[in-house]
Amino acid sequence: MLKIGELASKTGLTAHTIRYYEKNGLINASQRSEVGYRCYNESDVRQAEFVRTARRIGFSIADVAALLSIRVDKTNHTCQDVTEITQRKLKDVSEKITELRSMQKTLQILLNSCSGGPENAYHCSIMEALDASNSQAVRGRA
Amino acid sequence: MLKIGELASKTGLTAHTIRYYEKNGLINASQRSEVGYRCYNESDVRQAEFVRTARRIGFSIADVAALLSIRVDKTNHTCQDVTEITQRKLKDVSEKITELRSMQKTLQILLNSCSGGPENAYHCSIMEALDASNSQAVRGRA
DNA sequence: GTTGACCTTAGAGTTTACTCTAAGCTTATA
DNA sequence: TATAAGCTTAGAGTAAACTCTAAGGTCAAC
Ligand SMILES: [Zn+2]
Ligand SMILES: [Zn+2]
Ligand SMILES: [Zn+2]
Ligand SMILES: [Zn+2]
Numbered sequence: 001m002l003k004i005g006e007l008a009s010k011t012g013l014t015a016h017t018i019r020y021y022e023k024n025g026l027i028n029a030s031q032r033s034e035v036g037y038r039c040y041n042e043s044d045v046r047q048a049e050f051v052r053t054a055r056r057i058g059f060s061i062a063d064v065a066a067l068l069s070i071r072v073d074k075t076n077h078t079c080q081d082v083t084e085i086t087q088r089k090l091k092d093v094s095e096k097i098t099e100l101r102s103m104q105k106t107l108q109i110l111l112n113s114c115s116g117g118p119e120n121a122y123h124c125s126i127m128e129a130l131d132a133s134n135s136q137a138v139r140g141r142a
Numbered sequence: 143m144l145k146i147g148e149l150a151s152k153t154g155l156t157a158h159t160i161r162y163y164e165k166n167g168l169i170n171a172s173q174r175s176e177v178g179y180r181c182y183n184e185s186d187v188r189q190a191e192f193v194r195t196a197r198r199i200g201f202s203i204a205d206v207a208a209l210l211s212i213r214v215d216k217t218n219h220t221c222q223d224v225t226e227i228t229q230r231k232l233k234d235v236s237e238k239i240t241e242l243r244s245m246q247k248t249l250q251i252l253l254n255s256c257s258g259g260p261e262n263a264y265h266c267s268i269m270e271a272l273d274a275s276n277s278q279a280v281r282g283r284a
Numbered sequence: 285g286t287t288g289a290c291c292t293t294a295g296a297g298t299t300t301a302c303t304c305t306a307a308g309c310t311t312a313t314a
Numbered sequence: 315t316a317t318a319a320g321c322t323t324a325g326a327g328t329a330a331a332c333t334c335t336a337a338g339g340t341c342a343a344c
Contacts, residue, residue, distance in 0.1 A: 005320060015321085016303060024301095035310060037321055049275040057252075057272075058245035061301070067272065074263040082268045083258035090249040093242050100239045103200035107232040110199075116225035121216040126224045130199075130209065133191040147290060157291085158333060166331095177340060179291055203331070 001031070001039040010045065011052045018048070024061055026051045026068065047071075059089055143173070143181040152187065153194045160190070166203050168193045168210065189213075201231055 004015045013021070021027040022038075027048045029038035040048070050071065054064045066085055070077040113125040121127055146157045155163070163169040164180075169190045171180035182190065192213065196206045208227055212219040255267040263269055 003321075014303085017301085019323095020302060033321095035321080036323095037310085046273065050272050053272050053275055055301095057248050058242075067269075070263055071269060071273075074266070074269065077263045078260050079256050079263055079266045079268075080258050080260055082263055082266050083253060083256055086249055086253055086256075086268060087258075090246065090253065093246045093249060097239060097242045097246060100200075100235050100242070104232065104235045104239065106199050107228055107235060111225060111228055111232065114221050114225055114228075116222050116229075118220050118222055121212055121219040121221055121224055124216070124221045124224050126221075126228060127209075127213060127216065130192050130195050131188065131213075133195055145291075156333085159331085161293095162332060175291095177291080178293095179340085197331095 001041055002045060003033075004029075004038045004040075007040045007045065007048055011048050013048070013052060021048075021051060021061075024065065026061065026064055058093060059085070063089060143183055144187060145175075146171075146180045146182075149182045149187065149190055153190050155190070155194060163190075163193060163203075166207065168203065168206055200235060201227070205231060 002010065004018055007013075008015045008018060011018075018027055022029070028044060030041050030044055031039040033039055047068070050068070051064055054067055055061075059067065063085055067082070070081055110126045110129055113129065144152065146160055149155075150157045150160060153160075160169055164171070170186060172183050172186055173181040175181055189210070192210070193206055196209055197203075201209065205227055209224070212223055252268045252271055255271065
């Protein structure tokens with residue numbers, strides 16, 4: 001039976017975070033000690049590790065809660081239930097990457113256009129591009 | 143002279159957002175009408191468009207504030223000042239992309255391992271991977 | 285002359301995921 | 315037997331960027 005600090009060092013979460021996850025239904029201490037300390041058994045620890053793994057992958061707390069509800073009742077859930085959550089997350093991540101790549105490209109174009117030197121910014125092409133609301137560079141892929 | 147709603151439709155920002163930006167020093171109305179309405183002149187509009195463009199590229203509000211302070215005093219700032227902000231942002235964006243690509247890869251591996259079919263999740267390989275805290279798939283690029 | 289769209293302010297609420305604080309027990313160590 | 319480290323709770327604070335509300339004044343149109 002681990003105390004919260006022990007679970008924390010075992011999982012790499014902080015005790016604060018574990019209590020926060022508990023409030024959100026992700027981690028649970030099956031027992032309390034006589035004085036009220038949280039006590040985690042092996043099954044609790046495995047669940048905490050599941051949570052940490054899922055969070056590391058990028059699942060939100062709500063996603064993890066959904067995955068846990070499948071986990072505790074696998075026979076009444078399908079592989080489809082699991083992949084739906086995973087697909088949705090993959091879609092989010094992919095969309096975010098697309099957005100960021102567009103930003104990345106624009107920023108790179110801006111940087112390529114400017115010397116970055118010590119001359120004053122009066123004719124800086126980055127500033128000019130930001131000022132031109134109809135600039136090619138800042139409207140994404142042309 | 144535009145009123146806030148006119149500036150909003152011209153820029154694609156909402157009136158709420160424009161007031162919020164004003165509070166943060168990004169957009170300013172040079173005048174008020176007799177009854178206190180914000181009035182934006184051409185220069186104000188150009189600044190608002192600069193802000194909108196910079197925000198669209200992904201610069202934070204603090205970044206935009208820094209860019210604006212260069213913009214209003216170009217002769218006392220250098221191209222280096224401008225590129226520093228841009229480089230920092232590019233670095234942030236690139237790091238975020240790296241993170242997300244790692245998530246994307248993991249999620250794809252998970253999805254490839256599961257049929258996604260209507261069978262129950264008892265032997266679901268996604269659930270198994272999440273449960274195995276030492277799983278290959280969930281520890282990023284091996 | 286009243287409806288409806290638009291404007292004003294200060295300030296609260298939203299989202300996500302923590303992160304920290306205060307006040308007070310408990311437990312291990314020197 | 316004192317410290318120090320660790321545990322408890324409720325609740326507040328943080329970050330970013332909005333988003334909305336309430337209560338009220340203004341303006342154009344029918
Ligand atoms: Zn120059
Ligand atoms: Zn330059
Ligand atoms: Zn199966
Ligand atoms: Zn499956």
